[in-house]
Amino acid sequence: MRSFLTASALSLVMLAPAFAQTANAPVQLVPHRAVYDLSLARSGGSRGLDNARGRIAMEFGGNACDGYTLTYRQVTVLDGSETGSRTLDTRTATFETGDGQSMRFKSTSTGGGNDGVDGDAKLKPDGSLDVRFKQPRNASFAASGQPIFPTEHLKRLIEAARAGQTTLTVRVYDGSDDGKKVYETLGVIGHRIAPGAGDNLEEAIKQDGLAKVPRWPVTISYFTEGVGDRAPIYTISFELFENGISRALKLDYGDFALKGDLQSLQIQTATPCQR
Template identity: 30%
Template structure:
């Protein structure tokens, strides 16, 4: 099982609304992964425009970057969220892990240090764990995840997988994904600081064996968006690795 560098661009469309506040929504997302031999460098740019009954037009932009060592021991992170041009939140810092646990040192929004539970995973390692589970027909797993998007440390995730089948050339969203095994995945994210029965956030996707995803289903609470893979490029592995 080998993850790959990638640049994937998605169109986002409104799939469902609840509560009646959101009237429309559309957007784009770009997800880029660079293989630096010893680490994964990732960038995610999310751009959503929605129309709401209470707040009119809302333009949400989120930029998320990480540098995650391939040995799973260290990660730096930065998330910037803006609404209608105004900065809502900046979360940044670095985290370290050992099999027995670790810690995260936040620089923003406040300088603080939090402990991370044993067996916590960083995002790329989390993705690899999902794919390895699907390949071995394991239909559910529940690792702790620290991704650097929030200021409360690690999250509990519950993941269900379905299938591990090759996609035909005709059905593949890109020729680069033809004949690769894939699995349908649902991930629920829970805040460990609150004893809530319902997840803070949920996401579904089809994951291919190289870590590329399509058929995104992103649940933002009062509305859900579907993500369609529009373009994909996969760079060659660095020759010096």
């Protein structure tokens, strides 16, 4: 199972807490800690589940000068009448430079058949990717086609949303799984949601740091690179605030989908960028 990083996708130096960013301002992502409770949203197919539960805990920090850090853990318990109970525990730590040109990453996983990876990824001047691993040792990976890293992906999603674009197609390298894959992604961006709008917002969202921040519904589909007509291997949906915070998660793995409800959110004080 791919982790939600993407987290994919989702985390992520600071706008002044009470003010939304202007359309022409650089994207500023707020340092924060967030916890999401996971539950089963849908089950079907050959790996249908009777129940699922779990939690995502993540902490994002940094700025465009010093770079961005992310620590992330997802624990998921999957219960099936045929497969029994299985617990997946994924831990990831990353550092991305503020210019989006390099990333350090380390992840470990239990219950999913992956012992973990530890490596450094850099983009060369021609846009190609060069990855050198510490774990597994003496391993490397290279790819062409100008992939980007997760925080840069998040920034581009917000830029596209601000500009009123409805789609964003980019190639993303996040170091997940065995660390030897670049994913083709399609982001679909919905209509802007005004600050504070919406029913049944979590208490964690009702704080001054988000009172004037708009958000957009976003769905990102991940595809195996180089394969023709095909279904995504993984899809994540969420409401993305202009400062990088996310709510209303849905993680779709094909045969089943998980819902992520935001349980706690701590918006932290940013370290100003001195450049």
